[in-house]
Amino acid sequence: MKLITSEADIVSLIENDSDMMRALRIARDLDLPDWWIGAGFLRNRVWDTMAGVTGEAATDVDLVYFDKDNTAAEIDWVYDERLKQLDPQNDWEVRNQARMHYKNDLDPYVSTEDGIAHWTETATAIGVKLEDEEVRLLFCYGTDDLLGMIARPTPHFQGVKLKVFTDRMAKKNWQQRWPMIRIEK
Numbered sequence: 001m002k003l004i005t006s007e008a009d010i011v012s013l014i015e016n017d018s019d020m021m022r023a024l025r026i027a028r029d030l031d032l033p034d035w036w037i038g039a040g041f042l043r044n045r046v047w048d049t050m051a052g053v054t055g056e057a058a059t060d061v062d063l064v065y066f067d068k069d070n071t072a073a074e075i076d077w078v079y080d081e082r083l084k085q086l087d088p089q090n091d092w093e094v095r096n097q098a099r100m101h102y103k104n105d106l107d108p109y110v111s112t113e114d115g116i117a118h119w120t121e122t123a124t125a126i127g128v129k130l131e132d133e134e135v136r137l138l139f140c141y142g143t144d145d146l147l148g149m150i151a152r153p154t155p156h157f158q159g160v161k162l163k164v165f166t167d168r169m170a171k172k173n174w175q176q177r178w179p180m181i182r183i184e185k
Contacts, residue, residue, distance in 0.1 A: 007137055010042075011137065013049060015135060020128075023037065023061050023090055024130045025130060026083065026086055027061075028129065032067070033067050034066040035064065035129060036063075036065075036127030036128065036129050037062060038126055038128075039124045040060045041060060041128070042126050043123055046146055047146075047178050050149060051149070051177075051180060053178070059089060060093070061083075061090045061091065061092045062093050063079070063083070064094075066097045066098050066112040066115065067096055070096070071096055071098050073099070075096065076095055080094050097112045097114070097116070100115055101115070112127075113138060113140065116140055117141075117154065119154060120154065121145075121151050121152060121154065122140070122142075122154055123150060126140065148182070149181045150182045150183075151182070151183045152183075158185075162185060
C-alpha cells in the first residue's frame with residue numbers, strides 16, 4: 001500500500017509504469033485531435049496502488065478524442081482494431097466524444113474534456129496524455145475523490161439520472177476490489 005497525495009505522485013506513478021507509458025506513447029502516435037486516455041486506466045492504477053492491490057494490472061484503455069467532422073462510429077472501430085493489433089495486451093476502446101452525448105441523452109459536447117466531464121463518477125472523469133514525453137493530467141472535478149477513494153456521481157448523474165450511477169456501482173462492485181472505497185451520492 002502506498003499513499004498518493006498529489007498530482008506529482010500520480011505523474012511519478014505513471015512515469016514509473018512501463019505499461020502505462022507504452023500505452024500513452026501508442027495513443028500519442030495516432031495523432032488524434034484533442035485526445036486523452038481516461039477512466040479506469042488511470043483511476044484503477046491509482047486506487048490499486050493506494051489499496052495495495054497487486055497482480056495483473058487493468059488492461060482497459062479508454063482512448064477518447066474530439067473530431068466533430070468525422071463522427072461515424074465505424075471510424076472508432078477501425079482505431080479499436082488497429083490498436084488491438086499494435087498492442088494486444090490491452091483492451092482498447094476508442095470513442096469520439098463529438099458523438100458520445102447521445103449515449104446519456106445529453107446536449108452535444110464541445111471538446112474531449114467536456115465529454116469526460118459528463119462521465120458517471122467524479123473519480124472517473126479524469127484523463128492522462130503525453131505531449132512529447134511530458135505526462136499531462138486532466139481532473140474535471142479535482143483530485144479529492146480520486147485520492148480519497150470516493151465514488152460520487154458527477155453533477156450530470158445526480159437528480160433524475162442518479163439511478164444510472166447507482167446501477168453502475170452495483171454492477172462494478174468496486175468494494176470487492178477496493179474495500180476502503182466510499183460510495184457517496
